[in-house]
Amino acid sequence: MRVIGFFKKHYLITLSVILVLVFLAATVAGRYTISPWKILALIGEKLGFGPANVEHSAYTAFWVIRVPRNLCAMIVGAGLACAGAVFQGVFKNPMTSPDILGAATGAGFGAALGILNAMSIVAVQAMSFVGGIVAVLMTCLVARAVDRKSSTTITLILVGMVVSALFQAGISITKYVADPNSTLPSITLWLMGTFSGLHWDDAKQLGIVMAVSLLPMFLCRWRLSVLAMGDEEAKTLGVNADLLRAIMIICATLVTSTTVAFCGVIGWIGLIVPHMARAIVGADFSKLLPASALAGAGFALAVDIVAHSLMQLELPLGILTALIGAPFFLFLLKRGKRGWA
Amino acid sequence: MLEVRGLSCGYNGVPVLQDIDFQVPEGRVLVLLGPNGIGKTTLFKTMLGLLPALGGQVLLDGHRMDLRPSSKDMRSIAYVPQAHTPAFAFSVLEVVLMGRTAQMHAFATPSANDRAAAEATLRELGLEDLLGRLYTEISGGERQMVLIARALVQQPRILVMDEPASSLDLGNQSKLLGIAKQLAHERNISVIMTSHNPDHALLVADDVLLMARDGYRVGPADRILTEELLSHAYGATVRIIGDDVKACALQLQGA
Numbered sequence: 001m002r003v004i005g006f007f008k009k010h011y012l013i014t015l016s017v018i019l020v021l022v023f024l025a026a027t028v029a030g031r032y033t034i035s036p037w038k039i040l041a042l043i044g045e046k047l048g049f050g051p052a053n054v055e056h057s058a059y060t061a062f063w064v065i066r067v068p069r070n071l072c073a074m075i076v077g078a079g080l081a082c083a084g085a086v087f088q089g090v091f092k093n094p095m096t097s098p099d100i101l102g103a104a105t106g107a108g109f110g111a112a113l114g115i116l117n118a119m120s121i122v123a124v125q126a127m128s129f130v131g132g133i134v135a136v137l138m139t140c141l142v143a144r145a146v147d148r149k150s151s152t153t154i155t156l157i158l159v160g161m162v163v164s165a166l167f168q169a170g171i172s173i174t175k176y177v178a179d180p181n182s183t184l185p186s187i188t189l190w191l192m193g194t195f196s197g198l199h200w201d202d203a204k205q206l207g208i209v210m211a212v213s214l215l216p217m218f219l220c221r222w223r224l225s226v227l228a229m230g231d232e233e234a235k236t237l238g239v240n241a242d243l244l245r246a247i248m249i250i251c252a253t254l255v256t257s258t259t260v261a262f263c264g265v266i267g268w269i270g271l272i273v274p275h276m277a278r279a280i281v282g283a284d285f286s287k288l289l290p291a292s293a294l295a296g297a298g299f300a301l302a303v304d305i306v307a308h309s310l311m312q313l314e315l316p317l318g319i320l321t322a323l324i325g326a327p328f329f330l331f332l333l334k335r336g337k338r339g340w341a
Numbered sequence: 342m343l344e345v346r347g348l349s350c351g352y353n354g355v356p357v358l359q360d361i362d363f364q365v366p367e368g369r370v371l372v373l374l375g376p377n378g379i380g381k382t383t384l385f386k387t388m389l390g391l392l393p394a395l396g397g398q399v400l401l402d403g404h405r406m407d408l409r410p411s412s413k414d415m416r417s418i419a420y421v422p423q424a425h426t427p428a429f430a431f432s433v434l435e436v437v438l439m440g441r442t443a444q445m446h447a448f449a450t451p452s453a454n455d456r457a458a459a460e461a462t463l464r465e466l467g468l469e470d471l472l473g474r475l476y477t478e479i480s481g482g483e484r485q486m487v488l489i490a491r492a493l494v495q496q497p498r499i500l501v502m503d504e505p506a507s508s509l510d511l512g513n514q515s516k517l518l519g520i521a522k523q524l525a526h527e528r529n530i531s532v533i534m535t536s537h538n539p540d541h542a543l544l545v546a547d548d549v550l551l552m553a554r555d556g557y558r559v560g561p562a563d564r565i566l567t568e569e570l571l572s573h574a575y576g577a578t579v580r581i582i583g584d585d586v587k588a589c590a591l592q593l594q595g596a
Contacts, residue, residue: 226439233420235410236422
C-alpha cells in the first residue's frame with residue numbers, strides 16, 4: 001500500500017515514466033522489428049553523438065513512420081482525455097464523453113461526404129472538421145430555442161443525442177449510396193479510426209490545434225472544479241458558470257473535430273481515461289487535467305501498439321478502444337457505487 | 342448592512358413576490374419563515390444574483406449591489422446551499438478551498454495561504470477530523486458544516502443559508518443553530534437563513550420575516566413569532582409553549 005501511496009503522490013513522475021516506456025515499446029513493436037540498441041543509436045545520431053551505422057530501412061521505419069505516428073497518438077490521446085474530463089465536470093455527469101454534443105458524428109459525416117465525392121485527403125479533413133463544428137453549433141442553437149431560460153445542461157445533452165442520431169443517419173445514407181468496391185471501404189475505415197499514415201506535418205498541425213484548445217482548460221483548472229459542484233454554487237462562489245461552460249464546449253469541440261479529421265472516430269478514450277486519472281489523483285481538476293493528459297497519451301499509444309502488432313493486418317482503433325473500454329467501463333460502474341473517486 | 346428595498350422577484354417575468362422590504366444589520370440573525378412554495382428560495386436566488394430582480398434593489402451599506410458573479414460586492418456575501426452529493430468525490434479540504442475562489446486570480450489555483458486558511462476554519466468549527474476525508478463519504482450533517490466552513494473562508498460580512506438545519510438530527514440542529522447565532526453575535530456577521538421550522542426562529546432569530554399568502558411581516562422576533570401570526574401564515578392552529586426555551590405546538594386538524 002505504501003508503494004501505491006508513493007506513486008499516487010508523485011503521479012506526474014510516475015505517469016511520465018510509464019508514458020516514456022510505452023513510447024519506447026511503441027517504437028520497437030511492429031512488423032519491422034527495430035532493436036532498442038538501434039533506436040538508441042538513431043536517437044544518439046540526432047543528438048549529435050556521431051553516425052548510427054544503422055541500415056536505411058531502420059532509419060525510415062523509426063524517424064519517418066513510427067515517431068510521428070506515436071506523437072500523433074499521444075497528442076490525440078491527451079486531447080481526448082482532457083476534453084472528456086472537462087465535459088464530465090462541466091455537465092456534472094461522469095458518463096459524459098467529449099462527443100456528447102454530436103462533434104464526432106458530425107465530423108464523421110463530413111468525412112464520409114468528402115470521401116463519397118472523391119475529394120483530396122486535405123479536403124476530407126476540412127469537411128470533417130467543419131462537420132463537427134456544425135453539429136455542435138446545431139446542438140447549442142436548438143437547445144437554446146427549446147429551453148430559453150432554465151437548466152440548459154440536460155436539454156443540451158438530450159439535443160446532442162438527437163443531433164448525433166441525425167448525423168448518424170446522414171452517415172448511413174452516404175454508406176448506402178457509396179460504391180461498395182472503393183468509397184464504402186474507405187468510409188468504413190475512416191469511421192473506425194487509425195493512426196496509420198500520419199506524418200510529421202500531421203503531428204505539427206495536431207499539436208498546434210490541441211495546444212490551443214487545451215490551454216484554456218489548463219488555465220481554468222481550479223474554476224472547473226468549482227463548476228463541477230453545480231451552477232448556482234459556482235456562481236455564488238464567484239465563477240461565471242455560463243461563460244466558462246461555453247468556452248469549454250468550444251475547446252472540446254475543437255479537440256474532437258480535429259481528431260476525427262486526422263484519425264477518424266476514436267471513441268471511449270475521453271470517457272474512461274478521466275476515470276482512471278480520478279482514481280489516481282482525485283476529482284480536483286488542477287491535478288486531474290495533467291494526469292488525464294499523461295494517462296490519455298499512454299493509453300492511446302498502448303492501444304495503437306496492439307492495433308498494429310496483434311495481427312498481420314492492422315486493426316482499426318475504434319474497435320480496440322471499444323473492446324477495452326466497454327468492459328473497463330462496466331468495472332467502473334460496479335465500483336462507482338462508492339462514488340466517483 | 343444588507344438592505345432589500347421594494348424587491349420583486351419571480352421567474353420568466355412573472356412575479357412571485359412583490360415589494361419586499363427588510364434589512365439585516367450587522368451582528369443579527371434574520372430567519373425567513375413561511376409555508377411551502379411561498380417564494381423563500383426565489384427571494385434568496387434574487388438576492389444572490391442567480392435570478393434577475395423584477396424590480397427594486399438590494400443595497401449593501403447603502404449602495405446598490407453589483408449582483409454579477411465575482412463582483413466585489415458579491416465577495417462579501419457567502420451562500421450556504423442545502424447540502425447535496427456532488428457527482429465527483431472532492432476531498433473536504435478541496436470543497437472548503439472553493440470558498441476562496443472569488444478572491445483568487447481567474448487562472449490561479451489555491452495557494453499555501455488559502456490552504457492554511459481552510460484548515461484553520463475547519464479547526465475552528467471543530468471539523469479537523471474531516472480533513473483527510475472525501476466530501477461524498479461524510480454524513481449529511483457533516484456536509485452542511487463543511488459548507489459553512491466554505492462560506493467562512495470567504496470571510497463574508499453577510500451569510501445566507503438555505504434551510505441549513507432541515508435535514509439534520511436534533512444534535513446537529515442545535516450545533517448548527519448555535520454556530521449561526523455565534524457567528525452573528527461574536528463576529529458581527531449578518532446572518533439570513535430560511536427554515537421550515539418556527540422553533541429554529543424561536544431559538545436563534547433576532548428578526549423574523551414571516552411570509553403568508555396575503556403578504557408578509559417583518560420585525561423583531563418577539564413581535565412576529567406570535568400564535569396569531571404563525572397560525573395565520575401556516576393555516577394551522579399553532580400554540581407557543583415553554584418559558585425558558587419556547588417551542589411551537591401543533592393542534593391536529595380535524596381531530
